[in-house]
Amino acid sequence: MTDLPGVFGSVAPYIDDYGYLAVAGMVFLANLCIPVPGDATLIVASIYTVSGDLGLVPVLVVAWTAAVLGECAAFAIGRYGGRPLAIRLGRRFGVTHDLLDRVEAFYARRGTATVVVGRFVPLLRRANGLVAGLTEMSWHRFLVANMVGAALWVGVCTIVGRQAGNNIDTVNTVLERVAPLLGLLLVVVIVLSVARRRRRRRAAEEELR
Template structure:
């Protein structure tokens, strides 16, 4: 039970922050989460979508804030990866169980399937936070990264913005 209380208290600030500061709070949360800061970005996006259902936010604004926060955050991660590169990931990777061996495998994946990795990484916890850093560290070409990042962010923001927004009533009817 203490773990559940800890998690609940850890997430309790999300809704009040978004109610108080609107989609700007969502954008900031997603921006920082997208380059490695351990924040509950997906939970914040779902909360914002549900606030839009309630009429507190405009769903279009929620979507745009989510997309911008994700794309700008991943782009920042990419630049950090290009500048700090492998030494940075080797030094701090242990914090997310990113061993040098795992990093080597991920860098090889970037070389062979980088576009697909960046496009889909946003849907995988931890990889969502690290994909920009890894793509930058592995030297993925910036134009390829930008296109994959923008498309992946669009798909992810669309799913988690509009999914809860449109399917909340359907879920209520099932329960």
């Protein structure tokens, strides 16, 4: 199925050659802060379940397990690498202790929902586990959100892939153009929300003076 459009065509040869191993590897890396097309991998694997080249249940099990393990690995890197690693790697991008304090406060309030929903936004998916570990989100809370988010993500992508049919070009357009824009919009909303809360906190502190 190398005649699939766009990113699907680039993923298909790996699944042709390595089957479930390719699905496991790419989904794992996509959840480990690596820019690998995880959505496309799941959709192509799902298309292969329709043609009979792959089994539906094995794809679901392999993909879910790889997604959970990938984000757990990212969480461990964030937890044990800690702030020194984040500051060292992110200094040129404006990462500071103050910024990390605000991110930690955000995850304390909405970390569970962010880990679940972030699975559907490529930018957040790559950073989710790392940031959750960095902000010292509890392991149990993260694991539950991770497992639920992985199940929803794998399930939705599988349904999309099995139903794509003649609409695969439209799916490719959405994946390559619309999804990144939605991800950017979500990031902007989060940044504005954090900035607004910071202004309110400053205003409250000034009133108390």
